[in-house]
Amino acid sequence: MSQFNYLNDLxxxxxxxxxxxxxPLQRWVKKSNNENHNPSMSTSFxxxxxxxxxxxxxxxxxxxxxxNQSCNNSVLSSNKTPNRNDNKKGKKTxxxxxxxGRSTTPTPNKASKTPNKADRFIPSRTNSNYDLCHYMxxxxxxxxxxxxxxxxxxxxxxxxxxxxxxxxxxxxTCKAPAAPEGYQxxxxxxxxxxxxxxxxxxTTRYIPQAPDRILDAPDILDDYYLNLVDxxxxxxLAVALGSSVYLWNAGTGQIEQLLTLEGSxxxxxxxxxxxxxxxxxxxxxxxxxxxxDCEKIKRLRVMDGHTGRVGSLAWNMYIVSSGARDGNIVHHxxxxxxxxxxxITAHTQEICGLKWSPDGRHLASGGNDNLLNIWPIVQxxxxxxxxxxxxxxxxxxxVKGLAWCPWSSGILASGGGTADxxxxxxxxxxxxxxxxxxxxxxxxxxLWSTHYKELISGHGYANNQxxxxxxxxxxxxxxxxxxxxxVLHLALSPDGTTVLSAGADETLRLWKCFxxxxxxxxxxxxxxxxxxxxxxxxxxx
Amino acid sequence: xxxxxxxxxxxxxxxxxxxxxxLKFAINSVLFQRGLYPPETFxxxxxYGITLLLSEDPLIKSFLTNLLxxxxxxxxxxxxxxxxxxxxNVANKEVLExxxxxxxxEDGDIELSKEKKETVGSKDLxxxxxxxRDVMLQVAATISYLPFLDCRCSFDVLIHAKTDCxxxxxxxxxxxxxxxNAQNVQLKTFSTSLHKMETVVSYKLSD
Numbered sequence: 001m002s003q004f005n006y007l008n009d010l011x012x013x014x015x016x017x018x019x020x021x022x023x024p025l026q027r028w029v030k031k032s033n034n035e036n037h038n039p040s041m042s043t044s045f046x047x048x049x050x051x052x053x054x055x056x057x058x059x060x061x062x063x064x065x066x067x068n069q070s071c072n073n074s075v076l077s078s079n080k081t082p083n084r085n086d087n088k089k090g091k092k093t094x095x096x097x098x099x100x101g102r103s104t105t106p107t108p109n110k111a112s113k114t115p116n117k118a119d120r121f122i123p124s125r126t127n128s129n130y131d132l133c134h135y136m137x138x139x140x141x142x143x144x145x146x147x148x149x150x151x152x153x154x155x156x157x158x159x160x161x162x163x164x165x166x167x168x169x170x171x172x173t174c175k176a177p178a179a180p181e182g183y184q185x186x187x188x189x190x191x192x193x194x195x196x197x198x199x200x201x202x203t204t205r206y207i208p209q210a211p212d213r214i215l216d217a218p219d220i221l222d223d224y225y226l227n228l229v230d231x232x233x234x235x236x237l238a239v240a241l242g243s244s245v246y247l248w249n250a251g252t253g254q255i256e257q258l259l260t261l262e263g264s265x266x267x268x269x270x271x272x273x274x275x276x277x278x279x280x281x282x283x284x285x286x287x288x289x290x291x292x293d294c295e296k297i298k299r300l301r302v303m304d305g306h307t308g309r310v311g312s313l314a315w316n317m318y319i320v321s322s323g324a325r326d327g328n329i330v331h332h333x334x335x336x337x338x339x340x341x342x343x344i345t346a347h348t349q350e351i352c353g354l355k356w357s358p359d360g361r362h363l364a365s366g367g368n369d370n371l372l373n374i375w376p377i378v379q380x381x382x383x384x385x386x387x388x389x390x391x392x393x394x395x396x397x398x399v400k401g402l403a404w405c406p407w408s409s410g411i412l413a414s415g416g417g418t419a420d421x422x423x424x425x426x427x428x429x430x431x432x433x434x435x436x437x438x439x440x441x442x443x444x445x446x447l448w449s450t451h452y453k454e455l456i457s458g459h460g461y462a463n464n465q466x467x468x469x470x471x472x473x474x475x476x477x478x479x480x481x482x483x484x485x486x487v488l489h490l491a492l493s494p495d496g497t498t499v500l501s502a503g504a505d506e507t508l509r510l511w512k513c514f515x516x517x518x519x520x521x522x523x524x525x526x527x528x529x530x531x532x533x534x535x536x537x538x539x540x541x
Numbered sequence: 542x543x544x545x546x547x548x549x550x551x552x553x554x555x556x557x558x559x560x561x562x563x564l565k566f567a568i569n570s571v572l573f574q575r576g577l578y579p580p581e582t583f584x585x586x587x588x589y590g591i592t593l594l595l596s597e598d599p600l601i602k603s604f605l606t607n608l609l610x611x612x613x614x615x616x617x618x619x620x621x622x623x624x625x626x627x628x629x630n631v632a633n634k635e636v637l638e639x640x641x642x643x644x645x646x647e648d649g650d651i652e653l654s655k656e657k658k659e660t661v662g663s664k665d666l667x668x669x670x671x672x673x674r675d676v677m678l679q680v681a682a683t684i685s686y687l688p689f690l691d692c693r694c695s696f697d698v699l700i701h702a703k704t705d706c707x708x709x710x711x712x713x714x715x716x717x718x719x720x721x722n723a724q725n726v727q728l729k730t731f732s733t734s735l736h737k738m739e740t741v742v743s744y745k746l747s748d
Binding site for chain 1: 690
């Protein structure tokens with residue numbers, strides 16, 4: 001109710017430590033609201049200009065009447081809370097609803113143009129402060145003006161309204177310089193929904209712009225910090241939806257439910273063992289790592305060691321490393337009774353990215369403390385040392401997207417969150433930052449192609465797209481759009497041709513973006529055919 | 542940072558230093574996050590366990606140094622109640638955004654103060670830094686709802702001082718500023734047990 005806004009504001013001023021959620025809407029919400037309104041606004045605006053000219057005299061009289069009406073209306077109904085859009089419309093249409101009958105211009109589709117009819121009466125809501133009026137009226141009458149300042153609430157107002165505060169206002173006379181002439185605020189990308197003018201290079205190969213298949217993923221958690229899909233070498237996709245884990249056989253299309261956690265616990269991460277085994281590690285919100293045999297649908301063991309939810313997992317031979325909200329990495333030897341072989345205080349905040357390099361020599365971890373740490377392996381073992389080799393602090397947001405280059409040892413790609421929006425390429429042998437590219441959008445996940453010298457990254461606002469990058473130039477090869485919400489996770493099929501993207505819009509989309517060139521594909525099959533022919537020949541003789 | 546911490550004992554001077562250090566990083570963060578100046582003029586630095594960016598522009602640096610040295614003096618003497626970082630449109634001097642840093646004075650650890658015969662606090666420095674880090678992360682997160690600053694901008698800092706505060710050389714009285722149709726968002730608060738810092742951002746609702 002609009003009249004309570006003022007009271008609520010007072011309350012919120014009086015409480016000092018509040019969550020920031022009390023603040024305004026996130027920009028994307030506002031944007032989507034605006035979008036819905038825009039078409040109707042523009043059309044109504046055109047008509048109104050006509051109306052106003054034709055009924056100028058009448059509108060003056062009607063103004064006073066309508067203003068009264070709207071006063072009553074706004075107190076009665078809640079959906080007329082003054083907001084920006086409404087103000088704007090209100091100003092332009094002082095007498096809209098009263099005049100159409102008399103207007104000379106016909107106004108077709110009138111109803112659709114006035115979503116909030118009552119607001120049309122008010123020239124400007126900013127000037128008529130309803131919530132203040134309500135507050136003043138509902139206040140006890142016997143209290144005078146001076147009493148307000150003495151109450152706690154009054155003090156809060158006094159603090160908020162700096163002008164009323166006694167004391168001196170001072171400034172340093174040697175001012176800081178203004179931004180350089182001609183400088184443009186580069187944050188525009190964060191605010192614009194327009195497509196980024198990208199240098200999408202035409203490649204000779206064909207990349208389908210639409211997904212090959214779309215699967216439903218109901219209740220998939222829209223949480224940036226989790227890792228909820230993984231595709232095994234034996235072509236089975238594990239997906240965590242809420243408190244359950246499902247297995248989708250990509251070859252046959254069969255779906256099997258692996259597990260459901262009890263109570264309100266949720267699955268926070270899944271990771272297949274290397275090399276096509278049937279073992280799946282599952283990280284849970286109750287800070288445990290569970291090990292499952294997916295052939296027998298049987299839980300093998302539960303491993304503890306954390307105090308926060310386990311949002312990231314990585315296998316290295318028989319070691320499964322887990323990163324959790326408590327900032328620790330625990331290396332579990334799944335063969336031993338005392339499974340926790342090493343615990344590392346890796347980050348000061350939640351760990352959201354964790355990947356072992358393909359050669360098993362380095363572990364990369366990314367956290368919500370904006371750090372990317374590289375951990376060297378302990379000689380003769382498969383877990384990492386407690387002291388990092390490098391700690392890269394160049395990212396300006398949480399580091400979730402992590403991927404090791406499959407063909408070049410020691411090359412790592414990492415992507416940062418909303419405040420960062422960059423993909424960085426690192427050489428962990430030298431500690432050098434080889435390349436940095438601004439993606440203009442939150443980076444949620446990164447994968448390397450095994451067939452092409454390319455990377456694919458999943459993004460959030462504004463386009464929720466997947467971008468394919470040419471390595472090492474880092475030029476855009478293609479953009480795949482279709483997700484209605486941010487792309488949270490990516491997984492590559494074992495044959496390396498298909499990328500699976502899991503979006504916050506509760507869909508899984510399969511993109512055949514790394515298909516082998518048919519011309520090139522022929523060669524191996526031809527030689528195979530030739531070989532079999534030879535074999536045949538040898539059999540005949 | 543290390544000189545004021547002897548067995549969890551924070552002096553008034555040390556606390557003021559913590560406050561001013563926070564102000565330095567907070568103001569620089571705002572300048573960077575809001576895109577006021579070209580990002581290449583900033584340098585990353587590790588502080589409070591996170592990466593923060595500081596302006597390398599010599600003029601901005603000297604402005605902030607002078608401002609904060611003086612402010613520290615005032616905070617020690619309890620002369621300042623609030624510092625306002627205002628962001629202005631260069632073309633028409635309109636105030637687009639205002640970051641209020643409210644300073645409140647607290648008593649600290651009374652028993653320890655009696656013992657030491659000066660006002661001291663006993664809050665753990667790590668705890669304070671953690672609180673500051675939380676505020677800093679919130680400052681960075683504000684870009685998700687603050688409006689786009691689509692013009693050449695400049696900034697200024699106004700000090701709200703007590704009436705008995707002397708005006709030093711190179712300082713002058715300023716006019717109060719107001720933002721039309723303002724929206725306020727309060728961020729987290731932190732305290733050194735001697736000073737409590739409250740950060741509020743007000744911005745102009747676009748029409």
